[in-house]
Amino acid sequence: MQALSLYDKLWASHVVRQDADGTALIYIDRHLVHEVTSPQAYEGLKLAGRKPWRVQSIVATADHNTPTKDWDQGIKDPIARLQVETLNANIKEYGALRFYPFRDENQGIVHVIGPESGATLPGMTVVCGDSHTSTHGAFGCLAFGIGTSEVEHVLATQCLVTKKARSMQVCVEGELGAGVTAKDIALAVIGKIGTAGATGHAVEFTGSAIRALSMEARMTLCNMAIEAGARAGMVAVDDATLAYVKGRPLAPSGAMWDAAVKYWRTLTSDAGAKFDTTVTLAAADVKPQVTWGTSPQMVTTIDGRVPDPQQEADAVKREGITRALNYMGLKANTPMTEIAIDKVFIGSCTNSRIEDLRAAAAVVRGKKVAANVKLALVVPGSGLVKRQAESEGLDQVFVAAGFEWREPGCSMCLGMNDDQLAPGERCASTSNRNFEGRQGPGGRTHLVSPAMAAAAAVAGHFVDVRELH
Amino acid sequence: MEKFVSREGLVAPLDRSNVDTDAIIPKQFLKSIKRVGYGPNLFDEWRYLDHGEPGMDNSKRPLNPDFILNAPRYRGAQILLARENFGCGSSREHAPWAISQYGFQAVIAPSYADIFFSNSFKNGLLLIKLEAQIVDRLFKETQSTPGYRLAIDLQEQSVTTPGGEVIKFEIDPFLKHCLINGLDEIGLTLEHAEEIRVYEAQRKKQQPWLYI
Ligand code: SF4
Numbered sequence: 182m183q184a185l186s187l188y189d190k191l192w193a194s195h196v197v198r199q200d201a202d203g204t205a206l207i208y209i210d211r212h213l214v215h216e217v218t219s220p221q222a223y224e225g226l227k228l229a230g231r232k233p234w235r236v237q238s239i240v241a242t243a244d245h246n247t248p249t250k251d252w253d254q255g256i257k258d259p260i261a262r263l264q265v266e267t268l269n270a271n272i273k274e275y276g277a278l279r280f281y282p283f284r285d286e287n288q289g290i291v292h293v294i295g296p297e298s299g300a301t302l303p304g305m306t307v308v309c310g311d312s313h314t315s316t317h318g319a320f321g322c323l324a325f326g327i328g329t330s331e332v333e334h335v336l337a338t339q340c341l342v343t344k345k346a347r348s349m350q351v352c353v354e355g356e357l358g359a360g361v362t363a364k365d366i367a368l369a370v371i372g373k374i375g376t377a378g379a380t381g382h383a384v385e386f387t388g389s390a391i392r393a394l395s396m397e398a399r400m401t402l403c404n405m406a407i408e409a410g411a412r413a414g415m416v417a418v419d420d421a422t423l424a425y426v427k428g429r430p431l432a433p434s435g436a437m438w439d440a441a442v443k444y445w446r447t448l449t450s451d452a453g454a455k456f457d458t459t460v461t462l463a464a465a466d467v468k469p470q471v472t473w474g475t476s477p478q479m480v481t482t483i484d485g486r487v488p489d490p491q492q493e494a495d496a497v498k499r500e501g502i503t504r505a506l507n508y509m510g511l512k513a514n515t516p517m518t519e520i521a522i523d524k525v526f527i528g529s530c531t532n533s534r535i536e537d538l539r540a541a542a543a544v545v546r547g548k549k550v551a552a553n554v555k556l557a558l559v560v561p562g563s564g565l566v567k568r569q570a571e572s573e574g575l576d577q578v579f580v581a582a583g584f585e586w587r588e589p590g591c592s593m594c595l596g597m598n599d600d601q602l603a604p605g606e607r608c609a610s611t612s613n614r615n616f617e618g619r620q621g622p623g624g625r626t627h628l629v630s631p632a633m634a635a636a637a638a639v640a641g642h643f644v645d646v647r648e649l650h
Numbered sequence: 651m652e653k654f655v656s657r658e659g660l661v662a663p664l665d666r667s668n669v670d671t672d673a674i675i676p677k678q679f680l681k682s683i684k685r686v687g688y689g690p691n692l693f694d695e696w697r698y699l700d701h702g703e704p705g706m707d708n709s710k711r712p713l714n715p716d717f718i719l720n721a722p723r724y725r726g727a728q729i730l731l732a733r734e735n736f737g738c739g740s741s742r743e744h745a746p747w748a749i750s751q752y753g754f755q756a757v758i759a760p761s762y763a764d765i766f767f768s769n770s771f772k773n774g775l776l777l778i779k780l781e782a783q784i785v786d787r788l789f790k791e792t793q794s795t796p797g798y799r800l801a802i803d804l805q806e807q808s809v810t811t812p813g814g815e816v817i818k819f820e821i822d823p824f825l826k827h828c829l830i831n832g833l834d835e836i837g838l839t840l841e842h843a844e845e846i847r848v849y850e851a852q853r854k855k856q857q858p859w860l861y862i
Binding site: 231326329331333334339340342344376377381412432433440501597 | 705
């Protein structure tokens, strides 16, 4: 029998029909919905006189546009409020398996609440009108982001029209050093292959270093797969996967659990499975990463320096570096540890889970945010994460150090609400994108892990967390 | 979806690689629940000198004279020439909406991000992939020739330069078919509704835990 990859298996089990040219109709098990990319899809559905195919596949929440403080005052921005109310109205009219509206105790970032509610299960196809849907691949799922037309298509047909992607294996062997995290692996991979390095590919993360990662860390890694251009990121099912899923509200139990586990155990790549591309990385070589530019591939290690465009032979790349340094207000050859910051953001679907908050809290415990840092924000990924953190006293650790402890949501990851950078402000951020203006017009984003962000908050500039260990 | 009509048009060169969806249409415009009205805010942060917010009268805002689309010679351009990995970043379909609604009918670049690629075709925006070297040459010709136009023939899968050079491009046959005929993909899929039902019933039997 031919050795199959995890992606081969997930693909094959979802093909409803396939044309000779490879165009396939694939079935979607889970459809996650949020306020920003769904209104036009529901409107299209209504205009065409169609109904959702399977309401029970839908799990919805409001996260992108919602404020992270003063929840009792509602949403002040009338345009954002209308969008959130439109989601409420659409779910009310058409229904959903679960809906966590604004101010619900389990509301949160769609990619945090999917797994924690058990809405994300191994072997599923998971889609959402959001590129970071790749996050859910951590559970041995085929999970990917779609646009609004496709949201409408899934609503109406429970399927998508697509072609099989090429496959890529990112193999990380060995042991990560202390203070080095999944975020650093992700950034190191993107630094190596570029933001288009995995375009057209479904990526499976393999190797002993990946197997040693917690589910939270695997989610961080798969979350960032899209920043390498990947269609999907995934990790094979193992004991850690099952332990995480077990007992979640939407997970099966009893005999059904046993039957599911039997199938889920098959969701790994067979020995000898073929990949179109393989990228390897030695875990021991990965150091804490910091981005210096306006694309996640513009990244270096904490002991590195801001690059010098003069050293770049390729004219287009040189121009790109110069433009990025200009925007970022950085001088060539500056050591990364000498870059001072104005704000700190710990949150986003990349790094807002309980483990991330624990890692950050461990660094700031008993310390104070540096005087030059104007705002240090911690935004838990969901209501559940928030309550868990509070029960462990993490909120107190942050508040005592001078951080603000907020309500869950996307927040300063993209600044659709009030949480934004002012022009020229520099931020140590645990989010996933450092594009121009991403966290606010003129804002300057440096992507780092939660521990690195926490350490920068305390020092007022970037520091090597490994020296704190 | 509107049918794609083959035509010729003025070319505007956007000489940057990795142009991301946040640059194409900044997040504040994503709060809208409409499908239209995004054209005036295409490339908002590069295009205007002030900060744009929804509801502003864009005709009164100060234009950035250094931004290429504001140059008088590129006014009314219908073809956008771009560099590699165009459209990277988020899944926002507002990006192709903004590009189309600005007046572009096609983009030519060496490569595109996957989600942006599929979103564009669903909105009748043709994305043409050409080799980086050819794109580079088109950049030079566009920049050095005022009024530079290209003719795009989707049926023939060709781009013709003012000098009469015919450049062929590859395109997925299904995407081409949908674009030329302006097909409603949902309608097409629903023709297979019975197959979907059969698949679903079988899936329910094999993996009942997905249906609790
Ligand atoms: S946290 Fe950021 S990246 Fe994640 S879904 Fe929200 S806006 Fe998108």
